Amino acid sequence: MARATIEDVADKAGVSVATVDRVLNGRAKVRPQNAKRVEAAIRSLNYHPDRLAARLAKGREYRFCFVLPKGDNVFMRGLEQEISSHALHLESERVNADILYTDVFDPQSLADALHGLRGYDGVAVVALDHPKVREAIAGLSERDVVVVTLVSDVPGSARAHFVGIDNSAAGRTAATLMGRYCGERKGSIGVIAGSMSLRDHAERHFGFMQVMQQEYRGLKVLPVCEGRDNANRNEQMVATMLEATPDLIGIYNIGSGPEGILAALRNKDFSVTFITHELNTFTRKGLIEGSIAVVIAQDPGHEIRSAMRVLMARCDRAPILAAMERIAIDIYVRDNLP
Amino acid sequence: MARATIEDVADKAGVSVATVDRVLNGRAKVRPQNAKRVEAAIRSLNYHPDRLAARLAKGREYRFCFVLPKGDNVFMRGLEQEISSHALHLESERVNADILYTDVFDPQSLADALHGLRGYDGVAVVALDHPKVREAIAGLSERDVVVVTLVSDVPGSARAHFVGIDNSAAGRTAATLMGRYCGERKGSIGVIAGSMSLRDHAERHFGFMQVMQQEYRGLKVLPVCEGRDNANRNEQMVATMLEATPDLIGIYNIGSGPEGILAALRNKDFSVTFITHELNTFTRKGLIEGSIAVVIAQDPGHEIRSAMRVLMARCDRAPILAAMERIAIDIYVRDNLP
DNA sequence: CTCAATTTGACATACGTCTATCAGTTCTTG
DNA sequence: CAAGAACTGATAGACGTATGTCAAATTGAG
Numbered sequence: 001m002a003r004a005t006i007e008d009v010a011d012k013a014g015v016s017v018a019t020v021d022r023v024l025n026g027r028a029k030v031r032p033q034n035a036k037r038v039e040a041a042i043r044s045l046n047y048h049p050d051r052l053a054a055r056l057a058k059g060r061e062y063r064f065c066f067v068l069p070k071g072d073n074v075f076m077r078g079l080e081q082e083i084s085s086h087a088l089h090l091e092s093e094r095v096n097a098d099i100l101y102t103d104v105f106d107p108q109s110l111a112d113a114l115h116g117l118r119g120y121d122g123v124a125v126v127a128l129d130h131p132k133v134r135e136a137i138a139g140l141s142e143r144d145v146v147v148v149t150l151v152s153d154v155p156g157s158a159r160a161h162f163v164g165i166d167n168s169a170a171g172r173t174a175a176t177l178m179g180r181y182c183g184e185r186k187g188s189i190g191v192i193a194g195s196m197s198l199r200d201h202a203e204r205h206f207g208f209m210q211v212m213q214q215e216y217r218g219l220k221v222l223p224v225c226e227g228r229d230n231a232n233r234n235e236q237m238v239a240t241m242l243e244a245t246p247d248l249i250g251i252y253n254i255g256s257g258p259e260g261i262l263a264a265l266r267n268k269d270f271s272v273t274f275i276t277h278e279l280n281t282f283t284r285k286g287l288i289e290g291s292i293a294v295v296i297a298q299d300p301g302h303e304i305r306s307a308m309r310v311l312m313a314r315c316d317r318a319p320i321l322a323a324m325e326r327i328a329i330d331i332y333v334r335d336n337l338p
Numbered sequence: 339m340a341r342a343t344i345e346d347v348a349d350k351a352g353v354s355v356a357t358v359d360r361v362l363n364g365r366a367k368v369r370p371q372n373a374k375r376v377e378a379a380i381r382s383l384n385y386h387p388d389r390l391a392a393r394l395a396k397g398r399e400y401r402f403c404f405v406l407p408k409g410d411n412v413f414m415r416g417l418e419q420e421i422s423s424h425a426l427h428l429e430s431e432r433v434n435a436d437i438l439y440t441d442v443f444d445p446q447s448l449a450d451a452l453h454g455l456r457g458y459d460g461v462a463v464v465a466l467d468h469p470k471v472r473e474a475i476a477g478l479s480e481r482d483v484v485v486v487t488l489v490s491d492v493p494g495s496a497r498a499h500f501v502g503i504d505n506s507a508a509g510r511t512a513a514t515l516m517g518r519y520c521g522e523r524k525g526s527i528g529v530i531a532g533s534m535s536l537r538d539h540a541e542r543h544f545g546f547m548q549v550m551q552q553e554y555r556g557l558k559v560l561p562v563c564e565g566r567d568n569a570n571r572n573e574q575m576v577a578t579m580l581e582a583t584p585d586l587i588g589i590y591n592i593g594s595g596p597e598g599i600l601a602a603l604r605n606k607d608f609s610v611t612f613i614t615h616e617l618n619t620f621t622r623k624g625l626i627e628g629s630i631a632v633v634i635a636q637d638p639g640h641e642i643r644s645a646m647r648v649l650m651a652r653c654d655r656a657p658i659l660a661a662m663e664r665i666a667i668d669i670y671v672r673d674n675l676p
Numbered sequence: 677c678t679c680a681a682t683t684t685g686a687c688a689t690a691c692g693t694c695t696a697t698c699a700g701t702t703c704t705t706g
Numbered sequence: 707c708a709a710g711a712a713c714t715g716a717t718a719g720a721c722g723t724a725t726g727t728c729a730a731a732t733t734g735a736g
Contacts, residue, residue, distance in 0.1 A: 003432070003722095005721095005722060005723085006722070006723065007722085015684080015685085016684065016685045016686070017685090017686090017723095018684070018685060018686075018687095018725095019683090019684060019685075021723085021724070021725080022683095022684090024723095025724080025725090027724095027725080028683080028684095029682075029683070030683075030684085031682090031683065031684090031732095031733090034683085034684085049722085049723070050394075050721090050722055050723070052390045052393055052394050052431075052721095052722080052723095053394050053691090053721070053722035053723045053724090054722080054723055054724075055390055055691090055723090056388075056390050056391055056394055056690095056691050056692065056693090056721090056722080056723075056724095057690075057691055057722075057723040057724040057725085058691080058723080058724065058725095059690085059691055059692095059724090089659060093389075093390075094341070169673055169674060170674070172673035172674075173671060173673040173674040175673075176671050176672060176673050177671065180518070180519050180631070180671075181518050181519075181521075182521075183519070183520075183521030183522060183523070184521060184522065184523075185521070185522075207673075211673065293518070301661050301662070305662065321427060323639050324639070324643065326676055328668065328674070328676065329673075329674035330666065330668070330669075331668075331669035331670075331671070331674065332669075333511060333514050333515065333518075333669070334514060335507055335510035335511040335513075335514050335545075335549065335667075336507060336508070336510075336511040336666070336667035336669065338664055338666065341692095343691095343692060343693085344692070344693065345692090353714075353715085354714065354715045354716070355693095355715090355716090356714070356715060356716075356717090357713090357714060357715075359693085359694070359695085360713095360714090362693095363694080363695095365694095365695085366712095366713080366714095367712070367713065368713075368714085369702095369703090369712090369713065369714090372713090372714085387692085387693070388691090388692055388693070389693095390691095390692080390693090391691070391692035391693040391694090391721090392692080392693050392694075393693090393721090394691090394692080394693075394694095394720095394721050394722065394723095395692075395693040395694040395695085395720075395721055396693080396694060396695095396721080397694090397720085397721055397722095
């Protein structure tokens with residue numbers, strides 16, 4: 001048998017389609033007795049409104065805004081590219097996606113940007129975990145704007161969903177691989193981060209330390225060096241580190257700017273196990289030539305598509321499919337590159 | 339401005355909507371001169387038919403059939419489960435998915451099953467690479483049934499698409515991780531497969547050997563043991579192997595039945611690096627307790643969703659988004675389990 | 677039992693496309 | 707240049723839902 005329509009429901013419940021519609025969309029008062037019968041009919045026919053028809057009828061346009069950090073962070077630029085290429089693909093789904101750039105490191109300007117957004121049905125934001133930002137998210141939410149956090153979460157805020165990975169698990173993953181790759185060898189492990197005030201960096205570091213301390217006591221983890229995700233600073237820091245630490249056998253790069261670290265390691269003949277995050281031209285090349293042992297990544301394409309799907313579903317008050325929206329912690333070695 | 343409709347195109351081209359429709363859907367002959375003008379109008383307005391409206395109007399029902407091996411292979415049962423749970427989810431997309439079970443190891447019965455399919459718009463098949471199967475796929479294709487191969491490909495056949503991973507790359511990935519995990523240690527590596535006549539197993543073995551021979555000469559790879567994916571046989575084979583090979587330091591399990599291998603390794607105190615395929619209750623538990631070092635996997639949920647999307651797109655003659663349909667070779671360690 | 681308030685039903689229009697029909701126009705061909 | 711063939715336009719109905727209007731039915735209060 002074909003799908004049930006709203007008319008079937010009306011027949012079954014012995015009321016008119018108008019009344020079914022009133023129940024479904026809370027359009028007007030319906031006597032409880034009738035509402036009950038409608039609901040029973042819906043259940044017994046397993047009726048679900050046809051989303052296609054509903055969207056067509058509503059002529060709804062989804063207006064979304066993606067709020068991204070400006071700057072030359074390769075990963076963020078990748079996200080940006082995915083957004084534009086998807087907005088194109090989604091034109092047939094009536095999705096309009098704008099991109100707004102803000103300063104990553106300044107909670108106030110991010111909060112201001114969020115407060116200034118008008119006319120959007122949904123907002124996806126690469127957020128900073130700060131009270132001002134949390135409050136801005138609450139503000140949007142109150143105005144019925146669906147908010148999802150992207151890549152970096154603001155736990156406990158009014159966001160409807162977080163699209164991204166568990167960063168402390170990512171850090172633990174890095175540690176396990178570092179420990180296993182180093183095997184029986186003993187020595188020091190250097191850790192480079194962008195800034196420990198970035199929640200994702202701090203979380204990765206936390207997870208990394210947790211596993212290293214519990215399971216790989218033979219490896220001595222050096223204090224974090226903060227390079228602000230800048231390749232030149234990273235290069236300099238690693239060069240210094242190499243001089244000061246003759247027994248350095250591994251480096252974990254928590255943030256961006258791996259090319260600086262690679263430059264500093266150039267003449268170490270791949271003897272230092274280097275684990276870093278995110279897949280891009282530099283890290284891809286590093287994996288292939290052997291200078292990078294492992295890359296831990298999240299798929300920006302998946303994240304953008306997931307954010308769009310979640311925003312759309314939330315706007316329609318439709319359920320989402322958890323398994324489909326889970327963002328994986330991807331491990332790449334030379335041989336499983338996409 | 340809002341999306342262009344078929345009417346806008348008709349106006350712009352100075353013809354009627356009927357003519358535009360004839361051009362779009364090849365419904366009847368249109369004078370070349372008019373066809374040109376319509377196409378120009380489509381381009382200049384960047385017109386794309388609204389898929390929602392089109393689907394609604396066509397009232398199209400997609401009828402798909404998934405052809406899976408019968409038996410108790412955990413991975414296949416996982417696929418099955420994903421199909422049913424998705425068919426449910428896709429009821430709102432008008433997708434009907436049946437499942438047909440066949441004998442994996444018999445090309446003739448698979449070919450017969452394929453020949454016997456009637457009334458489907460699309461077929462997804464976990465195939466065997468055999469001339470009879472290839473011919474059966476060609477037959478379906480001629481009757482305008484879209485065929486995609488799932489998990490195991492039939493290269494050079496008339497299938498429209500392959501949904502699955504590159505198995506020789508998966509084997510290489512396993513080898514790289516095995517080599518790195520073993521580090522400086524020297525010793526023997528055991529390899530267990532279901533059957534080398536299964537294309538995916540043979541390919542994984544090929545990739546594994548390729549990397550081991552080129553890069554990890556210190557490790558001696560033993561000849562493949564074929565256990566028909568049976569846990570008991572696997573257990574027995576590994577027990578024998580352990581006795582005969584005192585320097586065994588790693589096992590690569592190409593196929594299914596890891597629980598047998600785990601049983602045989604029980605009292606080895608995790609000193610053997612065990613790498614196996616696919617995520618399930620056994621391998622998940624093994625990763626957590628430490629008896630399995632790495633699991634190489636493909637996401638069955640993703641594969642089913644991808645197969646459905648590809649089938650739908652091909653039926654509509656719509657393009658697919660390659661990046662979205664790429665199935666990744668997933669690497670799991672204890673810390674990045676979903 | 678009456679009157680007003682509340683609830684309901686029937687119907688119309690719209691969303692953008694598909695499909696079909698039929699009369700009307702333009703083109704071929706002899 | 708007439709007859710037939712090839713093409714085109716106008717229009718209608720369908721898909722399943724949303725939304726609005728208005729009259730009819732039901733209810734509750736007094």
